[in-house]
Each structure stands twice: as structure tokens, then as C-alpha cells.
Amino acid sequence: MEYRRIKDQEKDGNGDGSGVVVAVADDIESLRAGKPISGSNVAKLGANAFDRSKWQQKSIVTLALTVLTSSQAILIVWSKRAGKYEYSVTTANFMVETLKCVLSLAALSRIWGSEGVTEDNRLSTTYDEVIVYPIPAALYLVKNLLQYYIFAYVDAPGYQILKNFNIISTGILYRIILKKKLSEIQWAAFILLCAGCTTAQLNSNSDHVLQTPFQGWLMAIIMALLSGFAGVYTEAIIKKRPSRNVNVQNFWLYVFGMAFNAIAMMIQDFDAIANKGFFHGYSFITVLMILNHALSGIAVSMVLKYADNIVKVYSTSVAMLLTAIVSVFLFGFHLSLAFFLGSTVVSVAVYLHSIGKLQR
Amino acid sequence: MEYRRIKDQEKDGNGDGSGVVVAVADDIESLRAGKPISGSNVAKLGANAFDRSKWQQKSIVTLALTVLTSSQAILIVWSKRAGKYEYSVTTANFMVETLKCVLSLAALSRIWGSEGVTEDNRLSTTYDEVIVYPIPAALYLVKNLLQYYIFAYVDAPGYQILKNFNIISTGILYRIILKKKLSEIQWAAFILLCAGCTTAQLNSNSDHVLQTPFQGWLMAIIMALLSGFAGVYTEAIIKKRPSRNVNVQNFWLYVFGMAFNAIAMMIQDFDAIANKGFFHGYSFITVLMILNHALSGIAVSMVLKYADNIVKVYSTSVAMLLTAIVSVFLFGFHLSLAFFLGSTVVSVAVYLHSIGKLQR
Numbered sequence: 172m173e174y175r176r177i178k179d180q181e182k183d184g185n186g187d188g189s190g191v192v193v194a195v196a197d198d199i200e201s202l203r204a205g206k207p208i209s210g211s212n213v214a215k216l217g218a219n220a221f222d223r224s225k226w227q228q229k230s231i232v233t234l235a236l237t238v239l240t241s242s243q244a245i246l247i248v249w250s251k252r253a254g255k256y257e258y259s260v261t262t263a264n265f266m267v268e269t270l271k272c273v274l275s276l277a278a279l280s281r282i283w284g285s286e287g288v289t290e291d292n293r294l295s296t297t298y299d300e301v302i303v304y305p306i307p308a309a310l311y312l313v314k315n316l317l318q319y320y321i322f323a324y325v326d327a328p329g330y331q332i333l334k335n336f337n338i339i340s341t342g343i344l345y346r347i348i349l350k351k352k353l354s355e356i357q358w359a360a361f362i363l364l365c366a367g368c369t370t371a372q373l374n375s376n377s378d379h380v381l382q383t384p385f386q387g388w389l390m391a392i393i394m395a396l397l398s399g400f401a402g403v404y405t406e407a408i409i410k411k412r413p414s415r416n417v418n419v420q421n422f423w424l425y426v427f428g429m430a431f432n433a434i435a436m437m438i439q440d441f442d443a444i445a446n447k448g449f450f451h452g453y454s455f456i457t458v459l460m461i462l463n464h465a466l467s468g469i470a471v472s473m474v475l476k477y478a479d480n481i482v483k484v485y486s487t488s489v490a491m492l493l494t495a496i497v498s499v500f501l502f503g504f505h506l507s508l509a510f511f512l513g514s515t516v517v518s519v520a521v522y523l524h525s526i527g528k529l530q531r
Numbered sequence: 532m533e534y535r536r537i538k539d540q541e542k543d544g545n546g547d548g549s550g551v552v553v554a555v556a557d558d559i560e561s562l563r564a565g566k567p568i569s570g571s572n573v574a575k576l577g578a579n580a581f582d583r584s585k586w587q588q589k590s591i592v593t594l595a596l597t598v599l600t601s602s603q604a605i606l607i608v609w610s611k612r613a614g615k616y617e618y619s620v621t622t623a624n625f626m627v628e629t630l631k632c633v634l635s636l637a638a639l640s641r642i643w644g645s646e647g648v649t650e651d652n653r654l655s656t657t658y659d660e661v662i663v664y665p666i667p668a669a670l671y672l673v674k675n676l677l678q679y680y681i682f683a684y685v686d687a688p689g690y691q692i693l694k695n696f697n698i699i700s701t702g703i704l705y706r707i708i709l710k711k712k713l714s715e716i717q718w719a720a721f722i723l724l725c726a727g728c729t730t731a732q733l734n735s736n737s738d739h740v741l742q743t744p745f746q747g748w749l750m751a752i753i754m755a756l757l758s759g760f761a762g763v764y765t766e767a768i769i770k771k772r773p774s775r776n777v778n779v780q781n782f783w784l785y786v787f788g789m790a791f792n793a794i795a796m797m798i799q800d801f802d803a804i805a806n807k808g809f810f811h812g813y814s815f816i817t818v819l820m821i822l823n824h825a826l827s828g829i830a831v832s833m834v835l836k837y838a839d840n841i842v843k844v845y846s847t848s849v850a851m852l853l854t855a856i857v858s859v860f861l862f863g864f865h866l867s868l869a870f871f872l873g874s875t876v877v878s879v880a881v882y883l884h885s886i887g888k889l890q891r
Contacts, residue, residue, distance in 0.1 A: 282598055302816045332868075355886060356716065361878050363723065366875045369868075375735040377868050508692075508729075508737050509869065519719050523883070528714060 174176030230472035239467040240490035257452030261436035268428040270465040275422040292416040305427040312403035329380040333391035336367040340399035356527030363520035371513025406475040417476045592833035599827040600850035617812030621796035628788040630825040635782040652776035665787040670761040683748030689740040693751035698725040700759035716887030723880035731873025768837040
């Protein structure tokens with residue numbers, strides 16, 4: 172459960188992913204080479220190829236996020252089985268932010284080598300551009316501090332159920348802040364996604380969550396709003412200047428992520444770090460988890476750049492179901508009837524979301 | 532649980548409901564009187580009034596079926612609490628069929644008094660018309676006999692869950708036999724209806740149903756197909772001649788219902804009836820249940836005449852949820868988280884079904 176904290180903290184902006192972009196560019200090349208282009212259709216075909224390239228970009232980053240998120244959960248189960256939980260969570264969070272910064276810089280230096288430094292990919296920034304970048308990291312910090320208090324009112328499995336409010340809050344804030352419309356069918360699909368995910372997580376003790384006191388509900392809703400707001404705000408930052416290189420945007424997001432995580436580390440674990448050392452308790456699996464979280468964080472950023480928060484929510488929800496299915500084979504888990512029903516509802520929601528878009 | 536058998540048996544064709552039709556006719560009168568009709572719009576307004584009258588007819592019979600079905604389940608709970616279960620179920624079934632016959636005849640005699648005997652409302656029939664009428668009753672008889680054997684493989688709560696296959700089988704047979712199309716969204720809604728109803732019924736023991744042996748699944752699917760086929764076939768019979776008075780059609784359906792129930796009564800309860808008498812163990816609540824089942828049966832017929840099997844399935848599913856909510860107030864039941872999630876999914880399904888129709 173402790174590691175979940177990292178999982179939550181890391182869902183802000185980000186992105187190396189230059190490899191992904193290169194792969195997509197290669198695909199477009201082969202697409203163009205594949206068919207002879209006749210005069211009058213050039214413009215139309217160009218637009219089609221552009222649409223298709225955008226669609227491919229979206230698909231690849233979404234797939235990457237889904238795979239990384241589900242392997243994240245599998246690593247958590249694995250680390251629980253191995254009983255490796257002695258490291259300091261705040262240092263791991265700090266390492267994740269640092270690694271994301273390093274990966275963004277590595278991607279940038281590659282781009283500078285091939286394209287040269289331009290207005291869109293230079294690292295230097297203006298006060299006006301950078302002033303908004305600390306906000307998502309600050310929101311996550313507040314949310315993570317609240318997380319310690321909510322357990323006074325809700326137990327951990329109950330909190331997992333209440334966390335599905337995130338889905339609804341993201342949808343509402345996406346509508347209000349980004350002013351993007353979802354069709355009626357897409358709204359229906361979003362409600363189904365929330366109900367389906369919750370159903371899939373039901374177990375014999377889930378009804379306890381209905382006895383949550385008022386303060387617990389209130390905190391769960393506030394936390395869902397904070398988390399949704401941070402996601403939507405990150406999308407607004409990243410999309411504000413579409414031509415700006417995503418690695419530069421990520422670099423600045425992660426720099427502030429490092430700063431805020433350093434504050435959390437000092438508040439919570441100063442003594443432990445001073446006495447036992449920064450890397451105390453780290454194991455091979457801890458390193459794997461940090462690597463996975465860094466890559467997932469970058470994938471989230473790419474999804475927000477090339478798709479949106481709605482796609483992100485679908486992606487992480489489907490990842491949750493994939494994790495359970497993979498766990499059957501890896502760890503001998505049993506799937507419940509509720510899981511099958513929830514998965515069915517989530518699958519229909521994904522289908523309706525795509526149908527709803529076409530009919531708009 | 533025993534009384535559920537009646538509930539299942541009675542879902543064939545039927546209908547007094549002349550009162551409902553009169554009420555609708557009154558509504559249309561007031562609709563027409565309400566607005567002055569200008570020359571060129573007469574045809575258009577006439578069509579609108581006709582559409583609206585059809586819509587009202589559909590709504591009223593659907594509402595009647597929903598209310599009757601949910602009060603049915605409440606009567607079952609009430610009778611269980613009262614511990615009144617000593618009567619013979621087969622005699623009750625026979626009484627339900629008889630009462631439906633009597634009500635159909637009463638409605639018919641009223642119509643004959645006001646309209647006179649016409650080609651469409653005369654009781655006498657032809658061999659070609661009546662030959663198909665025994666088929667639904669025969670199908671229900673086979674299904675109810677199978678019901679005794681499925682309990683060798685599934686327990687009663689598990690059977691309640693497996694019965695949700697009925698929803699899917701009705702949809703598929705409706706498509707195949709009646710050749711009516713559902714839109715993609717309506718299919719999605721139908722899958723959601725099935726998943727939502729099952730979710731709402733989940734309890735801590737529901738996972739047992741996943742251990743059902745192959746024979747149990749097979750029988751559940753066969754029973755769902757029999758039940759779906761009987762419903763769809765009844766709709767085909769009732770809709771084959773739209774101008775034919777529904778009370779005549781019901782009369783013939785119920786006559787064969789009486790005959791097949793008499794056979795079941797003789798096979799299963801001959802000794803008990805001979806020794807203790809036909810009405811042994813009947814109480815006030817038994818009489819109420821028989822009355823309710825007769826009226827529900829008639830409402831099903833009216834829904835099949837003026838709407839269709841899809842509406843019937845939605846209506847009975849919503850009734851299931853209403854029953855649970857009413858039971859909270861009447862019997863102090865507790866609603867589970869699964870119930871809330873299932874109800875949400877069913878509500879979205881109802882919404883999508885109506886949206887899906889508009890967009891076709």
C-alpha cells in the first residue's frame with residue numbers, strides 16, 4: 172500500500188518518448204512511400220496521413236501508458252510477495268522525479284543534435300511560461316499529505332474504492348477547465364467506466380465503505396478534485412503552446428516535482444535518511460519500480476500532449492483490469508464474478524466512448 | 532423461491548387492459564380538443580397525435596408492468612415473512628391462468644357491448660390462427676420441468692444470477708426471429724442491462740456460481756433460450772394480426788395456459804389435491820399473489836402488443852431494482868454497494884437504449 176503513494180504522486184506531466192516519436196515518423200514515411208500519389212489527391216492524402224499519424228501517435232503513447240501502468244501494479248504485488256518494503260518511500264519518489272528529469276534532458280540533447288536548438292526546443296524559459304509549472308506538483312503534494320489523514324476514516328481497501336471518484340472528477344474538471352465537450356454517449360460511457368472499475372474491485376468487505384463517516388466522503392471528494400485538477404491543469408500547461416517540445420515542458424514540470432518531493436522527504440523522513448542513508452533498503456525490485464514509475468510518468472505526459480485526460484483515465488482503468496488478468500497467470504489469483512461484470516461494463520464503456528466520438 | 536415458478540410461468544401473452552386503452556383514448560380526446568386545428572396542419576397533427584397516442588399506450592402498459600412486477604416480488608417477501616407457503620404451487624398457477632381467461636372474457640364482453648361483434652373482436656377462431664397458440668405455454672412447461680433438474684447443479688441464489696442469461700437470449704432471439712434491428716448503442720445497452728442486473732444481485736456468496744459444472748451452465752443457457760423463445764414467439768403471435776383484439780388473442784393463449792398447467796398439476800400434485808383439497812393452504816396473501824400474477828401476465832401481453840420484448844425486459848429489470856428500494860422502507864433491507872453500482876449501470880442502459888433509438 173505504501174508504494175501506491177508513489178503511483179499517485181507521479182501522475183503529473185512528463186516525457187522522453189523521443190523514441191516513440193521517431194517510430195511514428197518512420198511509420199509515416201513508409202505510409203507515404205507505400206502508395207503512388209496522384210496530383211489532385213495530394214492535399215487530401217496529406218491530411219489523411221496527418222490524421223493517421225496523429226492517430227498512431229495517440230495509440231502508441233496510450234498503449235505504452237497502459238502497459239507501464241499494469242506492470243507497475245504487478246511490480247507492487249511482486250515487491251509485497253518478496254516482503255521488500257524497508258526503503259524510504261519519499262526518497263524513491265524523489266528518485267523517480269530525478270530520473271524523469273534526466274531522461275527528458277537525454278531526449279532533448281538527442282533532438283538538439285539532430286535539429287539544432289530552436290525557439291521551440293530550447294531549455295531556457297520565460298517567467299510567464301514557467302510560473303504555472305509548479306502548480307501540479309504542489310497540488311499532488313497537498314493531496315499526498317491529505318492521504319495520511321483519510322485513513323483515520325476509511326481503511327485501505329475502502330480508499331481504493333473511493334479513489335474511483337477520480338474518474339468522475341477528471342471528467343467534470345476536463346469539461347469545466349479545458350472547456351472541451353464530451354457527447355452524451357461519452358458522458359454515459361464515463362459514468363460506466365467509474366461504475367465498472369468499482370464493480371471489478373468489489374470483494375466481500377466492500378460494503379464497509381458505505382459506513383464511511385461524512386468526513387471520509389468529504390476528504391475522498393476533495394482528494395479526487397485535487398487529483399483531477401492537477402491532471403487537467405497539466406494538460407492545459409502542455410497544450411497551451413502545441414509547438415513547444417514536450418521534453419522541455421516535462422523538464423520544467425519535473426524540476427518542480429523534484430523540489431516538492433525534496434520538501435516532502437525532509438518533512439517525513441529526515442531522521443531515517445540521516446541515520447540509515449538515502450538508499451537504505453533499496454533492492455533490485457525497488458530500482459525496477461523507480462524505473463517503471465519514471466517511464467509511466469513520461470507516458471502520462473505524452474498522453475496529455477498527444478491525447479487528453481479522458482484517454483489517460485481509460486488507459487489506466489484498462490490497465491487495472493489487465494493487471495488482474497496477468498496476476499491470474501503470474502500469482503495464481505482468482506477472478507471474482509464482480510471482476511467479470513466490472514470488466515464487461517468497462518469494455519462497453521470503452522466501446523461507447525469511441526462510438527460516441529464518431530457520432531458527434 | 533417456490534413462488535418464483537409462477538412468476539416465470541406467467542410471462543406469456545395476455546390482456547384485459549381495456550381500462551388502460553379507454554384511459555388512453557380519453558387522453559387523445561383531450562389532446563385534440565386542447566388545440567384549434569388549422570387546415571394544412573391537420574394531417575401532420577393527426578400523425579403527431581397518433582404517434583403520441585402510441586407512445587402513451589406504450590408508456591402506460593410499461594409502467595403497469597413495472598409496478599405489478601415489483602409489487603409481485605414484494606408480495607413474495609411478505610408471504611415468506613408470514614411463513615405462508617403451504618398451498619400447492621401448481622393449483623395457484625392454474626388459478627392464475629383461469630383468472631386471466633376470465634378477465635379477458637370480461638373485457639371482451641364490455642367491448643362487444645360498446646362496439647358490437649366484429650371480425651377483429653369475435654372469439655371464434657380458425658385452425659390456422661389458433662394452431663400456434665399452444666406453443667408458448669408448451670415451452671414454459673418444458674422450462675419449468677427443467678427447473679427441477681438444474682438445482683442438482685446450482686443453488687437457488689446461483690440460479691437467480693444465471694437467470695440473467697434471459698436478457699441476452701431475449702435480445703438475440705428478438706433479432707433472429709422477429710428480424711427487428713437494434714442499433715449498436717442499443718446492443719451495448721442490452722449487455723449493460725444484463726451486467727447491471729447481475730451486479731445488483733451480487734452478494735458475498737455469488738462467486739460460487741463460477742464453480743457451476745458444465746451441465747449447470749448448459750441447462751441455464753437452454754432454459755434462457757426456452758424462456759426467450761417463448762417471449763419472442765408470443766410477440767410474433769400477438770403482432771401477426773395487429774388489428775385483432777388483444778383480449779381475443781389473450782383468451783386463446785390463456786386457454787392453452789390453463790390446459791398445460793392442468794397437466795403439470797396432475798403430474799406433480801395429484802395426491803396432495805385429492806387428499807387435502809384444491810384450495811388447501813390458501814390465505815389472503817395467496818389470493819393477492821394470484822391476482823397480482825394474473826394482472827402482471829396481462830400487462831406482459833399488453834407490452835408485447837403495444838411495445839416489444841425489449842421493453843418488457845427493461846421493465847422487469849427496473850422493477851427488480853424498485854423492489855429492492857421499496858423493501859428498504861417496508862422490510863428494513865440494507866442495500867449493498869453492488870446494488871448501487873448495478874442500479875447505476877442499469878439506469879445508464881435505459882438512457883442509452885432511448886438515446887440509441889433516436890439516433891437510428
